[in-house]
Structure formats: structure tokens, C-alpha cells
Amino acid sequence: MxxxxxxxxxxxxxxxxxxxxxxxxxxxLEEDIAPNLGGEDQMQDA
Incomplete structure (x- = not known):
């Protein structure tokens, strides 16, 4: 090695x-939760 x-x-x-x-x-992940609400924004909120 x-x-x-x-x-x-x-x-x-x-x-x-x-x-x-x-x-x-x-x-x-986001498609099941909110595909049209802006998955990226949701992740930042969490």
C-alpha cells in the first residue's frame, strides 16, 4: 500500500x-416530504 x-x-x-x-x-428524501416547496430550504430549516 x-x-x-x-x-x-x-x-x-x-x-x-x-x-x-x-x-x-x-x-x-424531499420528494416524499415536499418536492415543490423547495427541498433545499427545508433542509436549512431543519
């Missing part, structure tokens, strides 16, 4: 699952 593992490459931006909805990352 003399060679250090390469740094994780930046993942590409999540493709929009549906128009007007949160990115795929938020869809996992």
Missing part, C-alpha cells in the same frame, strides 16, 4: 429527474 488512493473525483451535477423538482440528491 505504498500508493495513496487518488482523491474522489467530483461527481457530475445530478440530472433533473423531473422539471421543477429538486435534484436527484434531494429527491431521495
Amino acid at each position: 505504498s500508493t495513496p488512493a487518488p482523491p474522489p473525483s467530483p461527481k457530475p451535477p445530478p440530472a433533473p429527474a423531473r422539471e421543477g423538482e429538486a435534484p436527484a440528491e434531494d429527491l431521495d
